[in-house]
Structures are given as C-alpha cells and as structure tokens.
Amino acid sequence: MDWLTASAWSPYAAGAGIGVLSWLTLYVSGHPIGCSTSFARTAGMIEKLFRGRKVEMKPFYREIPPVVDWQWMLVAGMVLGAALSAWLSGDLRLQWIPPKWEAAFGDDRLTRIAVAVAGGILLGFGSRWAGGCTSGHGISGTMQLALSSWVSACCFFIGGIATAVLIFG
Secondary structure, X not given: OHHHHOOOOOHHHHHHHHHHHHHHHXXXXXOOOOXXXXXXXXXXXXXXXXXXXXXXXXXXXXHOOOOOOHHHHHHHHHHHHXXXXXXXXXXXXXXXXXXXXXXXXXXXXXXXXXXXXXXXXXXXXXXXXXXOOHHHHHHHHHHOOOHHHHHHHHHHHHHHXXXXXXXXX
C-alpha cells in the first residue's frame, strides 16, 4: 500500500489504470470517458439560478440539459480523488503561486489568477470547438481508433509543448 502515499505514481501504472477504467466505463455505462460537457452543464446550472426555467428553453440546453449526470460526477470524483491522493501523500496544501511560475514571473497573485482564468476560458472554448477534451479525445477517442481523436491528441501535445516553451522556455 506504499503506492497510495507516493507523491508521484509511475506514469505506466497510471496510464494502464486509466486504460482499464476507460474499458470498464464504456462496458458498464455505454459511454466513453469525457469531461468537457460537464462544464457546459455546470454553466447552465449556474445560469438557471438566475434565469430559472428559461434556460431549459435554449436550443443548446435542450441538447445538453443543465443536470448532474454521470460525466458531472466523474469530474467531481476526479477533484475529490486528486485531493485524497494529495492528502495521503502529504502534499495537500493551498498554494496560490507554484514555485516554477514564481521563478519565471514573480509572486503577483492577481497576474497568476488572471492567466489561470484566461487559460481556463480558452481551454473551455477549445474543448467545445474540438468536440471534446483531452480525456474525451485523448483517452476515449483514441481507444476507439477515431482519426479525429488521434489528430486532436497530437495537437494537444504540440500545443502543450509550444505553450511550455513560450511560458517557461
């Protein structure tokens, strides 16, 4: 059970675990793993707090109703699982500025928050525009040998490398 308290897991073991989870999820639920639609559903739930049932009349939310579904619970499980893993390994702590960011850009919280929010917004638009996120395309789509998912996965890596070089290079 020492692996539960490790701060970093083997990428091979984690990858194999994600692969097995993907197969089981597809087999049991009939749905591939994906996350981006849950954020659209959450936006609808938040809008529904202010506008009421009018939200459900929008064409977008007729297709993607603002409800808690299995995918929404998957995202909640990932957040809770990450927190549990960090707690078990002793790495759980609130941290506004990661050390690598601070070394490159300083310790201004407002800048860090602004960049994180802008990045999150771009990520959301990109995943909706691409018809899926890294888990939807990179895990489930490639597992199903979908060409669009393989192209998307390659672009994720190219974009990630380019961004890392641009920011930290």
